[in-house]
Amino acid sequence: MMIETATTSAPYTHSAASVQKTMTTVILALVPATAFNLYLFGWPAVFLFAVTVGACAAMEGLALLISGRRLMPTLGDGSAVLTGWLLAMTLPPWAPWWTGLLGAVFAILLGKQIFGGLGQNLFNPAMVARVALLVSFPVAMTSWVAPHPLFWTGTPGFLEALAITFGGQIPDGYSAATALGLVKTGLSMGQTVSQSVGQLPDLMDMGLGLRAGSLGETSALLILAGGLFLIWKKVITWHVPAAMLGTLFVAATLGHLANPERFTDGTFQILSGAAFLGAFFIATDYVTSPVSKTGQLIFGFGVGLLTWIIRSFAGYPEGVAFAVLLMNSLTPIIDQYTRPRRFGRTRRGEPLAPQGDK
């Protein structure tokens, strides 16, 4: 190949954009929701979060060392930290430390570096790890706790928390079910949706995040704020989140109208589980989602629809991770069919008719 890496041709000016800046902005957008949920779930969550993020950065470094590449600037681009961060946000808040570590192996080594590193992977690394953990360790990955904010009475203290995270035992009396889990279990025991929903936190608490759930998923409001920040910063556009949440909402609403005893309504669906986190932070992953706006609409639509189908009909209460991975596999084909129209040509690639009026 004859191209040199040094810029030897124009342009001789550049926008301020850089990969590192992009990743930092995404992380910044995650801070409010993360901070709130770390507070909400106490020390065990803090430990698990630290382990997961640290392990992902370490795995990235390890992979670079093994393959004989330079640590910098790759390690400094922030992508491994972001993957770790997102993975941590999807773990049960009091999950044992090794889920974070194993998750990092799944995410960084198997989900990303095996494909050649940043930009090469077909599947979202954090979702690969989440699903791999879920199918390998279903118990640890579905042990939920009710919110136990830091410094409250009845909340595990620092030492007790160490025992939870590093000892792997959640003491009796802390567990709780997630909203989606409750409905699913209820359905399997012959209860109707409305009976289950009766036992749930009200919608207000759901939106604020005062409920059982993954380490960083519960506060739809703060995640929405982060997402809007990303849209404002032009890191993402509205296409994927709007298409995904819209589709999930519409599908759930239609289902609910058809059979309210079997299907929860649209608002409940988009406020629960990883819907908001998925819509703004996971399905929008550059590497594994389509590059054109049309493609992103199709992708978001697919993720939304699949999420609803999996949540409603499959064995797992939560469907975002599976839905994202399934749509990831379609990304190349979506990209191929949603290329922009070339200047001076029809959609099919023929030159336009000579009278150029449109």
Place this chain on the structure above:
Amino acid sequence: MKLFAIRGGIHPEYRKELASDKAITALPMPQRLRILLHQHIGAPARLLVAAGERVLKGQMIAQGQGPVSAPAHAPTSGYIESVSEVTAPHASGLAQTAVVLVPDGKEEWAPLPTPLADPLTAEPQLIRDLVAQAGIVGMGGAAFPSVVKLHLGTQRKLEMLVLNGAECEPYLTCDDRVMREHPDEVIDGARIMAHALGAPLVIIGIEDNKPEALEAMTREAAAFPEVQVRPVPVQYPMGSERHLVQALTGRETPAAKLTADIGAVVHNVATAQAIHHAVRFGRPLIERVVTVSGRAVREPRNILAPIGAPVTALIDFCGGLVGVPARLVQGGPMMGQPLPSLDVPVIKGTSGILALNAEETGEAEAGPCIRCGTCVAICPCGLVPLEMAAFIRTDNLDGANNLGVTECLSCGSCSWACPSHIPLVQYFNYAKGMLKTKERDRTKHERTKTLTEAHRDRLERAAAAKAAAAAAKATTKGTPPAARQPRAEEPAEA
């Protein structure tokens, strides 16, 4: 007056404020001018003078050769010191032939071609002749001989001349200054061109970050109902011909066609001014306005420089450099040429000389593509830069060709915006070069093949004639004709 949206595009930092308020000032005549024989796209001009000869201002010193070429003239009177090889203002830094002229300070004019008394009613061919003799080329940077484009009206029905006053490249302010200071000359030149093209309408598009130019041009155009001045949005690359025509008329030039095929011919404003000088006064193109700018230049300005002036003289005229620039560029930062050194002459296409510091260039090591889609969203041609680059990286030129790499304008928007600093345009320029070479080889091969086939046909015909003659003879003699097979095709050369 409706404007139409163009796809994509970017808003780079314009940095025009560095020079936009600096009136055009003439460069003091340097001690030596080096006039390149090849300052345009097309065949180099043929030398007409020799060392030791005295030349007069405006005298033709090299003659255009072939259909796409332009002559060169002496920018002032003086002596030809030599005809020698000098470093050309191209990335390659290769040497090219130049006439080295030592000015004698007398500014003695040569007899000039007779200007047209009333060019707006004159026979178009007379205008084209004057433009050709004046050696005018597109002054926006492409340096395409202007007369060729003035011929476009002879086969087509044109509706309008579009004058490109967009000047969308950051830093450059030379067109802005020309429009502000000489709107009358620009508009006169435009009307003359429109007449030569047979186009009833002139639309002048100016990016609306140039309020003074818009005002001056609008005021000047008020007297001519056929001339419209229109602001266009500040959006790089608004100066691309096809995109400017689309923004002004809503018409999209079909692939593989010219804007002339949809009724519009585009010329640059500075070119219009040069045409005014050539047609009204017989003056050849011997000087131009050059923006010297960038943060590594002490005092950026707009300089009227004789063609052939050393770039060092222009920089000195701006108070010299501040520190060591990270980049020297001829033209704008988006599509300009890197300069190998400052020791190069100004040519007809030199719109700017930029000395940029490291902060301005924002150069950084390229990283992997993160598929952010930015390049796809902004490509004004609807291309998919990341995919084309991926093909080119694996030397799959056909793949890149299928995605339309040859339709890339090399506008630089994708490289500019890529957060991974991938030099996308560099990939595309490489691919375009390779594909062109391949195409040339293919046409050459085909030509050889046709020639060989013609040769074989000739042989066959000769053989048939001979056989017929033999047969005629045989019937008289009673023996069957010897069937002569034409020989197998001779191997094609090369």
